[in-house]
Amino acid sequence: xxxxxxxxxxxxxxxxxxxxxxxxxxxxxxxxxxxxxxxxxxxxxxxxxxxxxxxxxxxxxxxxxxxxxxxxxxxxxxxxxxxxxxxxxxxxxxxxxxxxxxxxxxxxxxxxxxxxxxxxxxxxxxxxxxxxxxxxxxxxxxxxxxxxxxxxxxxxxxxxxxxxxxxxxxxxxxxxxxxxxxxxxxxxxxxxxxxxxxxxxxxxxxxxxxxxxxxxxxxxxxxxxxx
Numbered sequence: 001x002x003x004x005x006x007x008x009x010x011x012x013x014x015x016x017x018x019x020x021x022x023x024x025x026x027x028x029x030x031x032x033x034x035x036x037x038x039x040x041x042x043x044x045x046x047x048x049x050x051x052x053x054x055x056x057x058x059x060x061x062x063x064x065x066x067x068x069x070x071x072x073x074x075x076x077x078x079x080x081x082x083x084x085x086x087x088x089x090x091x092x093x094x095x096x097x098x099x100x101x102x103x104x105x106x107x108x109x110x111x112x113x114x115x116x117x118x119x120x121x122x123x124x125x126x127x128x129x130x131x132x133x134x135x136x137x138x139x140x141x142x143x144x145x146x147x148x149x150x151x152x153x154x155x156x157x158x159x160x161x162x163x164x165x166x167x168x169x170x171x172x173x174x175x176x177x178x179x180x181x182x183x184x185x186x187x188x189x190x191x192x193x194x195x196x197x198x199x200x201x202x203x204x205x206x207x208x209x210x211x212x213x214x215x216x217x218x219x220x221x222x223x224x225x226x227x
Contacts, residue, residue: 002028003118004047008038008065009054009080014103018052021107025115035060042069050117052110053097055081063095070096074144076117076157078110093197096156100194116184120161132167135225137209139164148206158183159202162195166213166223175220195220 005027009015012033019029030045032038036059042048051069055062066077078099093100099113132139138147144160146153155163161183166174174182176195184194199221203210214222 002026003049004028004030004045005114006030006032006038006041006048006051008032008035008052008057008062010034010057011054017107018110021111022114025111027114034058035062035065038065039068042073042075046073048075049121050076050078050114052078052080052114055079066097067095070154070156074155074157074160076121078113078117080105093156093194093201096154098156098158117157121157132164134167134170134223135209135212137163137167137206137212139167146206148209153205155202155205158198159205162198162202163206166221170223170225173216173219173222177220179220 003026005022007015007018007022007029008031009018010033015031015033019031022029030041030048032041035053035057038051038053038057039060042051051066053062053065057065062079062081066079069075069077076099077097078101079097080101080103082103098117101110101113130141132141136149139160140146141164146155146160146163162179165179165182169182179195199213203213212223212225214224216222
């Protein structure tokens with residue numbers, strides 16, 4: 001069965017272009033011309049496996065759509081926008097977006113992002129019921145669930161993958177390039193600074209446990225629990 005992808009953009013020509021590319025890649029596409037319609041589709045069809053959301057949409061903007069989806073789902077989300085200021089990128093990540101692509105962009109690059117994110121999501125679903133535990137943090141890979149001191153917390157897909165990667169490589173110094181390869185894979189075309197943004201959000205969400213993620217200046221990060 002073809003995997004379902006939601007594309008929400010009020011620009012008809014761009015939406016059709018993306019839909020054509022996705023269809024050629026074998027995906028089933030659900031289209032929305034505004035944020036309100038995007039949310040209606042999301043609630044009606046919980047088999048959607050990825051959402052592509054434009055930021056500047058009528059009725060409900062893309063950031064608010066992303067925020068509402070993230071309240072109940074770990075669905076991978078790609079944000080599209082004509083804005084490219086750093087604050088706008090950080091805003092998108094703060095609402096739980098996994099990727100951020102600025103217009104204009106190459107549809108082929110977008111497809112590479114989509115395919116990579118779908119592969120990553122499939123990989124996590126096939127890994128079995130593996131539980132990772134460290135310092136009061138519990139990661140259930142099969143159920144895509146994280147608990148900190150017994151309290152369940154909500155992470156975006158990339159935040160979940162990043163935390164999992166840190167726990168799987170506990171006490172190992174990880175360069176930004178190694179993290180990009182391990183979490184985003186070589187299909188990622190963005191800037192390594194996105195790691196810093198995701199680490200900042202992850203630290204905030206896991207509270208005092210965020211201190212376990214040590215910054216190695218000039219290199220990257222290490223997940224280490226002080227004994």
